[in-house]
Amino acid sequence: MKRPFSLHLFRLAAGTAPALLLVCVGTLIGYLAWRGAPTLRLSLFFGSTPVWDGLTGARPVWDGIWPACAGTLCLVGLTLLLAVFPGVGCGIYLAEYASPAWKRRIGGAVNMLAGMPSIVMGLFGFSLILLLRHSVAPRANTGMLLAASCLALLVLPVLVATTREALEAVPDSLRLAASALGMTPARRLSHVLLPISVRGIGGGVVLALGRAAEDTAVIMFTGVVANAGLPAGLTDKFESLSFSIYYTAAQYQDQAELLRGFGTALVLLGISVMLLCAARFLENGYRRRWRGGDA
Template structure:
């Protein structure tokens, strides 16, 4: 390649990287500039005493605490639904799927990954209406419908990450357990999955971020304002993305808008905390497997 062209490409890459960092920095600076002034205990607990609200002795009416708890519970529940199905699906595509059917399943997975979240939310809403009519009149759009819809939304991340991590394994790793007399299932469960655990967790990290930020799905499947902390899977609930949406689109004062920016900072902090926690687990898993091997 011409040295001048190579130099131009390198300059373009540097400019692109710097532009990306600047864009993120400007966004974060604007967010913190607008929202820092509203960050206090009253934003989270309102007029309720913090300890009473934290230990659920008193219901928090005018604070973000129910939305924070609802968001965390929604992320946790969605990931619990998605992990077993996603990992099992990735194992099937990598180890068991017939070569003739694999392109079909990959196409279906790509379609699922490309479906707009509003359509997933509409599907969840339709399911809740069907269950209300044919199963029980007490079933409405609720927490479990939202969590299952979000699980469907993030399944492609976990399936694809698991599949690719298994497919790209070195041949000697794939055959080690089989050479020692292990069955195919034992080889997958006790050698391939532990070896790939850090890569699988990378897919889970992506899924966590998608669950935390999505608004379209939960708008149609159970989130409402002033619902409080959900006390069952069939309860309606509050969530930070929905609070940010409705407070920014229908605020009555500048103070309410600032509370929306404060909620953005809290949601961002939750995502950073969950990403950091997942990264620590990923590192620990990789180090533990390395020491045992």
């Protein structure tokens, strides 16, 4: 039987789409590498400051991106610390324990939060500080904790949705088998459902991690500055690679400074890849431990 032309056209389009995606990603990475790789030297990170003094904070780094690297890592870590447990917990509740009515209510609230622009979240954090300054905390100010809290709210829907989808994808036959073996709901969750769905949950964590590392609109209103040095505390100002890229693109004075901006973008991409690999490593380790326990 001869296949219709529309089927061949659909197969051609389906095969072209991933090829175009790979070309776009490869072009982006290649362009960043072409413009930014020549600047990848110690001077990009530490400027004229000795490396050890810059790493330890003994001397400030004013003309390098090391403080922005440290600020980005601290910000991402604090954001995930604030967002992972409530996000995954809410996803587990919606998938396993919530009634249909509560699923609709909580799911609607999560979807509304997911559709909120990041700049609105930044304005919310800034308005919250103004409210605190005029009420119970006159000395309240923007800083890393506020920025991480706003970013945690921003990435929370991703964690909730991916956790819920990963758990709901587990076949009901496994739930019935676990109950037939006398497992309590808690043991069924920890010994059957979570190990099976850990890849999907880990994917959500990776997406949240990338969003927290690259977002600029939120932190512009909540504590990031162009020059702050290494992060000194949760309530202090900080630097970020994403804001450094934005600031350089808007304020660069010569071609050399623009090239340093490309180098900063390449470093941010590298940090994102390393964090992705670390998340995958932890995920694979958890799966191996679970399989070893079953053996």
